[in-house]
Amino acid sequence: MAILEIKNLSFSYDKQKVLEDINLSVDEKDFLAIIGPNGGGKSTLLKLILGIHSLKMGSISIYDNKPSKQLSHIGYVPQNTNINTNFPIRVIDVVMMGHVDHHKNKKLPYWKKIFKVGYSKEDISCAMGSLAQVGMDKFAYQKIGSLSGGQRQRVMIARALCANPKILLLDEPTSSIDVDGQKQIYDLLKELNRSITIIVVSHDISVILKYATKVAHINKILTFHNVDFNTTIKPDGGHFCEVEMLQMLGNKVEHKKGCGC
Helix, strand or coil, X not given: CEEEEEEEEEEEECCEEEXXXXXXXEECCCEEEEECCCCCCHHHHHHHHHCCCCCXXXXXXXXXXXXXXXXXXXXXXXXXXXXXXXXXXXXXXXXXXXXXXXXXXXXXXHHHHHCCCCCCHHHHHHHHHHHXXXXXXXXXXXXXXXXXXXXXXXXXXXXXXXXXXXXXXXECCCCCCCHHHXXXXXXXXXXXXXXXXXXXXXXXXXXXXXXXXXXXXXXXXXXXXXXXXXXXXXXXXXXXXXXXXXXXXXXXXXXXXXXXX
């Protein structure tokens, strides 16, 4: 079942075209890896899906509706999750920021819906449940600045999960994490993929190939999509470059400009 549909999408910053004629279909419980060079449009595409940028050409639908109408179904982990490690905020407070249902509580006074003050039992329960999903519940009341980079990234994923999303978008989730931490994050995402659709932007192709079920290569145009790695040969180990991966895929499928597959 397709839950995300992108059709004939083009986007420009001023007069510089960043994306051209993108067609993409994402099914329920896909693990889609988006790869491509810096400046190729990967992060821009995520921002269009999130509704951060306004569409001018083409369409994006999530569950047959505009992204702005489906934000409660989307969890997002941005690329830059660096924080001021000296700021005295606890892990659980960070995660509860993702509990969007708080503002929908009709019993709350009007002013509390606008200016969120305090947390309800539901907020705390949601946060603890999300932290348990990522194996960080025992760190709930520690200051986030005391955690390692990989642990902080798990907390950011928990914050996104606290919105109970059906789609989880991640932009370079392991860019500042060591190799062991990267594997742990992707193992976690693979486990979450049992119930959530995963869309991840990453340059770490050798890691992505071990987890993704589909791949999209974006460099202004979309040249690869809907490639099931269960039918391809995965590497035994080590890293290899993007060109080598594209050559491998080229032996399996025939590609067309803007292919929606």
